[in-house]
Amino acid sequence: MSSPLQSVVIPAGRIEYRWAGPKRSALREVGQPVIVLLHEGLGSVALWKDFPDRLATAADLPVLVYSRIGYGGSDPCALPRPITYMHEEGEDILPDLLAALNVGPHILVGHSDGASIALIHAGAKPREALLGVAVMAPHVFCEEISVKSIRAAGKAYAEGNLRSRLEKYHGANVDCAFRGWCDSWLNPEFHHWNIEGYVDRITVPVLAIQGEEDEYGTRAQVDSIARRAGAEVLMLPACGHSPHRDQPDATLNALRRFIRELTDRH
Numbered sequence: 001m002s003s004p005l006q007s008v009v010i011p012a013g014r015i016e017y018r019w020a021g022p023k024r025s026a027l028r029e030v031g032q033p034v035i036v037l038l039h040e041g042l043g044s045v046a047l048w049k050d051f052p053d054r055l056a057t058a059a060d061l062p063v064l065v066y067s068r069i070g071y072g073g074s075d076p077c078a079l080p081r082p083i084t085y086m087h088e089e090g091e092d093i094l095p096d097l098l099a100a101l102n103v104g105p106h107i108l109v110g111h112s113d114g115a116s117i118a119l120i121h122a123g124a125k126p127r128e129a130l131l132g133v134a135v136m137a138p139h140v141f142c143e144e145i146s147v148k149s150i151r152a153a154g155k156a157y158a159e160g161n162l163r164s165r166l167e168k169y170h171g172a173n174v175d176c177a178f179r180g181w182c183d184s185w186l187n188p189e190f191h192h193w194n195i196e197g198y199v200d201r202i203t204v205p206v207l208a209i210q211g212e213e214d215e216y217g218t219r220a221q222v223d224s225i226a227r228r229a230g231a232e233v234l235m236l237p238a239c240g241h242s243p244h245r246d247q248p249d250a251t252l253n254a255l256r257r258f259i260r261e262l263t264d265r266h
């Protein structure tokens with residue numbers, strides 16, 4: 001069962017969050033882990049829909065889900081975002097959030113940009129309580145397929161109904177959410193963006209899930225993570241950029257097994 005939306009203030013600003021699953025207070029007493037969800041480049045708490053609850057049920061653990069600065073009901077961000085925005089999220093903002101909410105043992109589960117942020121965090125200076133990382137449709141370097149799809153999204157935002165669709169989830173933050181993501185990825189300097197050096201330094205177990213029909217990245221992304229961090233790779237057929245939406249059962253089964261192995265070791 002989900003808790004109501006709450007908010008916490010950290011140095012970067014006010015962040016909205018909620019808990020899904022078993023009561024957090026009971027689990028804190030015995031030191032059981034929590035799952036931390038990191039959303040995609042256009043995501044938010046609300047855009048995860050029922051996935052946090054389904055994941056909490058599957059893993060029998062509480063799930064922390066939050067909207068990054070510039071998304072959902074969190075504070076707005078300054079535009080344009082720097083092309084290092086994911087580095088700042090993984091190295092500075094995420095650690096501040098975990099500390100503010102007194103999160104102990106935890107597992108990161110990230111999607112797209114959120115997956116990249118999770119990998120940066122795990123390869124930088126993660127807290128000792130990090131048990132493992134599961135990433136869905138991660139990016140570790142910039143590919144032309146990503147730029148092409150994001151350029152198409154920019155056209156849909158300017159000329160179609162994408163802005164109005166996103167506004168339902170981001171409200172006054174809609175331009176922060178979209179322009180902060182789209183304009184950074186379309187910046188010519190982003191062609192050189194690469195976080196493989198962070199992946200080289202990851203020491204916790206990693207699960208990488210990607211759809212075979214991902215319109216934002218090729219298998220080269222997860223293959224790099226496998227080579228550099230020893231990640232287990234799951235490629236899902238009939239699946240695009242969002243495994244948790246396109247293949248929810250297969251994704252939840254893989255996450256449940258991976259998380260159970262981590263918690264058994266813990």
